[in-house]
Amino acid sequence: MKPSIAFIGVGNMARAIFSGLLASGYPADRIMGTSRTPEKREYYQQQYGISMYSENEQAVSEADVVVLCVKPAQMQAVVKEFASFVREDQLFISVAAGVELDSLATWLGKSVAVVRSMPNTPSQLGAGVTGLIANQYTDDSQKEWVSELFASIGSSVWIEDEAHMHTVTALSGSAPAYFFRFVEAMVKNAKEQGLDEETSRQLASHAMLGAARMIVELEDPIDQLRKNITSPKGTTEQALLSFEAADIDKIVANAMHACVERSKEMAKTFSATKD
Numbered sequence: 525m526k527p528s529i530a531f532i533g534v535g536n537m538a539r540a541i542f543s544g545l546l547a548s549g550y551p552a553d554r555i556m557g558t559s560r561t562p563e564k565r566e567y568y569q570q571q572y573g574i575s576m577y578s579e580n581e582q583a584v585s586e587a588d589v590v591v592l593c594v595k596p597a598q599m600q601a602v603v604k605e606f607a608s609f610v611r612e613d614q615l616f617i618s619v620a621a622g623v624e625l626d627s628l629a630t631w632l633g634k635s636v637a638v639v640r641s642m643p644n645t646p647s648q649l650g651a652g653v654t655g656l657i658a659n660q661y662t663d664d665s666q667k668e669w670v671s672e673l674f675a676s677i678g679s680s681v682w683i684e685d686e687a688h689m690h691t692v693t694a695l696s697g698s699a700p701a702y703f704f705r706f707v708e709a710m711v712k713n714a715k716e717q718g719l720d721e722e723t724s725r726q727l728a729s730h731a732m733l734g735a736a737r738m739i740v741e742l743e744d745p746i747d748q749l750r751k752n753i754t755s756p757k758g759t760t761e762q763a764l765l766s767f768e769a770a771d772i773d774k775i776v777a778n779a780m781h782a783c784v785e786r787s788k789e790m791a792k793t794f795s796a797t798k799d
């Protein structure tokens with residue numbers, strides 16, 4: 525029988541993960557969620573067939589694996605509330621940005637396996653990518669199970685040094701939002717040029733999907749893929765020159781740096797060493 529998984533805090537990220545799991549064939553009767561709102565419990569039960577509880581303690585007690593999906597600022601209070609129900613044979617997976625393994629272990633209060641993950645919302649379609657790091661109590665078979673779990677909703681990468689989780693957050697956790705913003709700007713401009721919304725959205729999004737597939741599926745260096753489209757004195761060259769004039773490297777570096785700095789700030793603010 526598959527391990528039972530409890531999602532504590534059912535919002536955007538939890539929904540993305542368990543809907544990806546369900547689509548990959550994970551049995552709905554092995555998935556639980558918690559919400560304090562009766563309407564949300566009813567909705568998730570009806571829509572996804574998972575069991576919904578109002579009390580985190582109950583879900584934690586019944587679970588083999590607990591996925592912590594509340595906001596970073598809520599994590600300490602939520603974990604401390606159910607800590608007395610934690611068993612050492614359980615596995616905890618946190619998805620929270622900027623909450624470190626040591627803090628989670630301190631709040632859980634036991635020598636328990638904890639994996640810190642940084643997933644992203646494309647997990648919902650089985651197209652996620654997740655950065656992972658485990659604490660010292662996580663054994664190889666648990667790590668393998670976690671790899672399989674995230675493989676069923678996309679792909680995953682184990683990170684050696686927890687400090688790199690800040691970069692992972694900037695590179696893949698938050699990144700789908702950058703791409704959405706880019707396509708929003710493209711669609712807006714195409715509409716200003718007279719194309720309708722639906723056509724603009726279809727052309728821009730499929731151009732992005734095709735380009736992403738080329739990066740993932742072909743071995744060519746990314747700059748070569750770009751050069752293959754850029755005829756000398758052609759149209760693409762003019763668009764790219766406009767990016768260079770606006771210093772695209774700097775724009776992207778500033779954005780990633782801002783993301784990393786916020787992640788570091790959160791790690792300080794939401795730390796057990798502050799208790």
Ligand SMILES: NC(=O)C1=CN([C@@H]2O[C@H](COP(=O)(O)OP(=O)(O)OC[C@H]3O[C@@H](n4cnc5c(N)ncnc54)[C@H](O)[C@@H]3O)[C@@H](O)[C@H]2O)C=CC1
Pocket residue numbers: 532533534535536537538558559560580593594595596598602619620621642643644645697698
């Ligand atoms: N949204 C994203 O793309 C990503 C989010 N994350 C992480 O996922 C976590 C959740 O983020 P989102 O899903 O975007 O937020 P969200 O606000 O959609 O979900 C959080 C949920 O927790 C619930 N909640 C709050 N207090 C609770 C309690 N005491 N007991 C049970 N449930 C409670 C809220 O009602 C809400 O539904 C965060 O820690 C974030 O850093 C990580 C990677 C990507």
Ligand SMILES: O=C(O)[C@@H]1CCC=N1
Pocket residue numbers: 621693697698
């Ligand atoms: O914005 C956030 O804090 C979360 C973490 C990565 C994506 N969303």
